[in-house]
Amino acid sequence: DSGVTQTPKHLITATGQRVTLRCSPRSGDLSVYWYQQSLDQGLQFLIQYYNGEERAKGNILERFSAQQFPDLHSELNLSSLELGDSALYFCASSVGGQGHHEQYFGPGTRLTVT
Amino acid sequence: GENVEQHPSTLSVQEGDSAVIKCTYSDSASNYFPWYKQELGKRPQLIIDIRSNVGEKKDQRIAVTLNKTAKHFSLHITETQPEDSAVYFCAASLSGSARQLTFGSGTQLTVLP
Numbered sequence: 001d002s003g004v005t006q007t008p009k010h011l012i013t014a015t016g017q018r019v020t021l022r023c024s025p026r027s028g029d030l031s032v033y034w035y036q037q038s039l040d041q042g043l044q045f046l047i048q049y050y051n052g053e054e055r056a057k058g059n060i061l062e063r064f065s066a067q068q069f070p071d072l073h074s075e076l077n078l079s080s081l082e083l084g085d086s087a088l089y090f091c092a093s094s095v096g097g098q099g100h101h102e103q104y105f106g107p108g109t110r111l112t113v114t
Numbered sequence: 115g116e117n118v119e120q121h122p123s124t125l126s127v128q129e130g131d132s133a134v135i136k137c138t139y140s141d142s143a144s145n146y147f148p149w150y151k152q153e154l155g156k157r158p159q160l161i162i163d164i165r166s167n168v169g170e171k172k173d174q175r176i177a178v179t180l181n182k183t184a185k186h187f188s189l190h191i192t193e194t195q196p197e198d199s200a201v202y203f204c205a206a207s208l209s210g211s212a213r214q215l216t217f218g219s220g221t222q223l224t225v226l227p
Contacts, residue, residue: 002157002159031213033214033215035215042217042218042219042220043158043203043215043217043220044217045214045215045216048213048214056213056214058214090157090158092215094213096213101146101148101163101165101207101213102148102160102163103148103160103213103215104160105150105157105158105159105160106157107156107157108157
């Protein structure tokens with residue numbers, strides 16, 4: 001168990017809908033990262049937050065957004081869902097700050113868009 | 115941006131043999147290189163990492179080597195066991211405030227009993 005929690009574990013929804021994925025980082029970690037894992041694209045970085053502020057953006061679609069709250073949990077919002085959005089969505093956390101790189105992954109949310 | 119290539123995509127070895135997985139990266143500013151093991155349907159688990167000021171690091175049966183000049187790094191697993199069967203991912207990241215990981219495409223390792 002990495003100490004990172006994600007809910008829900010599974011999500012099945014229809015095209016055009018909107019969902020919210022939730023992540024709680026390890027105790028003491030200030031950085032949260034979101035990654036998407038699909039069969040054809042592998043593991044891809046979406047977005048990073050550090051202590052409530054957006055720090056970096058990767059291959060994140062405009063239909064997707066995220067935020068980190070004062071208690072450091074993070075939510076990833078996916079809207080106008082398409083079949084191609086079906087994937088495993090992982091959250092990872094790290095201490096952040098100087099010299100701290102290790103990222104620990106949560107169990108993931110499997111999203112199926114039908 | 116950073117690009118990480120990983121080889122081979124699949125690797126089968128006999129139990130007790132060694133396995134080697136290789137990765138190359140493109141951005142010479144990358145300075146942190148972790149390896150993750152992912153079992154089917156599970157989360158990626160950090161198994162070992164290396165920083166650019168180190169050439170080699172070992173942890174029991176696992177070792178990682180880094181060649182900064184050639185921009186490649188490798189994972190070595192000795193005395194493989196069936197429970198080592200999984201997908202292994204290499205990754206690279208930069209220093210600074212944005213430390214997102216750029217992953218390789220993964221290697222499916224199968225250890226045959």
